[in-house]
Amino acid sequence: MPTHERPLRKLGFLTIGLFDPADPARGHESTLRLVELGERLGFDSAWVRHRHLQYGISSPVAVLAAATQRTSRIRLGTAVIPVGWENPLRLAEDLATVDLLSGGRLNPGVSVGRPGHWEQVSGALYPDTAEAEDFGYRRVSRLLGFLRGEPATDFSGVEGIEVYSDQVQPVSPGLADRLWYGGGSLRSARWAGEQGLGLLTSNVVRAEESEDFAEIQRSQIAAFRAHHPLGARARVSQGLVVIPTDGATADQRARYHEYARARTPRTTAPQGPARVMFARDLVGTSAEIAERLYAHAAFREVDEAVFALPFTFGHEDYVQILTDIATSLAPLLGWKPAPEA
Template identity: 70%
Template sequence: MPPPDRPLRRMGFLTIGLFDPADPRGGHEATLDLIALGEELGFDSAWLRHRHLQHGISSPVAVLAAASQRTRRIALGTAVTPLAWENPLRLAEDLATVDVLSGGRLNPGVSVGPPMRWDVVKDALYPATADVEDFSYERVRRLVDHVRGVPVTDAPVTVGAEEFSDRVQPHSPGLADRLWYGGGSMRSARWAGENGLNLLTSSVITLGPDDPVDFAQVQAAQVRAFRDAHPAGPAARVSQGLVVIPTDSATPDQRERYTAYAAGRLPRTRAPQGPAGLLFAPDLVGTSEELAAQLHAHAGFREVDEVAFALPFTFEHADYVQILTDMATRLGPALGWSPAS
């Protein structure tokens, strides 16, 4: 196998944290166990995805607070928090609190735009202000300012016997440098770069009118545009989040299920989907040697040195243990990665 263009420097994983609605604690505990396993295996990061009004983790920040007390090293991230569901000031307080508790390990990833199923949820979310809520990049700017400690009020800091701060508390220095924007379009990639954020890419992108129907090539172009716009240039951080499933130690039943899972999702990768023109990346399934060859040939992967491989959402806990173990012991080293001590 030819050497990679650049060794993989950081490897993480992303999970949705599914649970049985009749036993939600069991699913949440299983997610915490996976994060602890990830640290034991040497992963650099573990990421949680929001799922509102579904049977997946709806409050990743709360779960990561728990994870921060069961781990000591692994970075903890959200990929991503849809800001349309959040008040930026209140979210900044929660993020800073968890960052303090974790010893500076939190990596919040965010995105903007109206909530999914907006017509169904808007009256519950914003019963009086739905028509005037701003779901643009300005919502991210507000969060960034709050995390950086920009004053939120010029009111007196002492009222009677009580003292008040003019900025979000607690303030966690360094957290602003670990804010990520989850972008899948050229516009989002450039905006994240111009505003000095880190960039989370995933297995879905938005095609522009002149883009080829080639996921890897378009994603690579977005990463280059992000770095061209970023003050840090080539050193700006980008993490890729493809679905990658190693089968080295999988049982015959697991390999069969993994292959069927990827095959069932393959048709959506052949053409843009929906009015937004979304293009999905194929899920990669195979031995670590096979996966490393595919990733080294992937134009988007060749632009990054950090990944947060996405775990399939519907597998069993034992499947995740096998997949993470193969990633850490076989796939990662084949990509030039070394586990953290």
């Protein structure tokens, strides 16, 4: 087995939180049970993917609020909240509230850009202000400022029996320092570094300088750290889809390999005008996956990973995958489980 210059220090997982529209409560409960399982297995973090107008979790902050009351140690993240759907002031209030409920365990991940299917959804989302909305980096800058305690108004003090603050309330010290940015381009990587944020990389990048996924991602990590105040110590997390099969049944292994096979064509070349590239899903034994990760140029640059659970599988499939990641794959990468609380 090859060795890794940066032993894996932090291990997390990401779930989309799918549900049956006829029974959405069960899907949300499944997500919470996976977070609880992650804590028992020693994972350092659990992350929820954001989905609007789909049959996946639309309100990860609310789901993580519930998770704060069912866990005590594992860090809780969003990967990512598209802030184009959000009012930064209101989002800051929600994030600070959940962070306090968690005892300082929240790790918000955000991204910018127009909401998907903009022409169809803008009338419902911003019926009066669609053309005036700013969907660029300034929207995250506003959120970051509010989390840091910058004034949200020029009014404070007492009015009658009501007391007002000029800062977003509640205040959760340190939360702004735990904000992550989900980026897949050189421009986003540089901007996130300049803001002092963490960088969440995923299985999606823009092919700007190469058509080799690992090399593209490696160059983005280098650009991020070159612009970050902490330089080489700036936090980067990699989020590939990883499906170990050590404890899988024959039926599970067949379904996992078919899932990856069906998604492979999109990984062979840049897709669309934006030249989007996707990483291949990693399916196999833990030893096989570890070897492929050690050969991945970007993985060799990080010591944190948030492995993404695949779409459309069942709860028991996710239990097997998470168990194999924590007990078989991650130890081969140098990771040690977090101690029990």
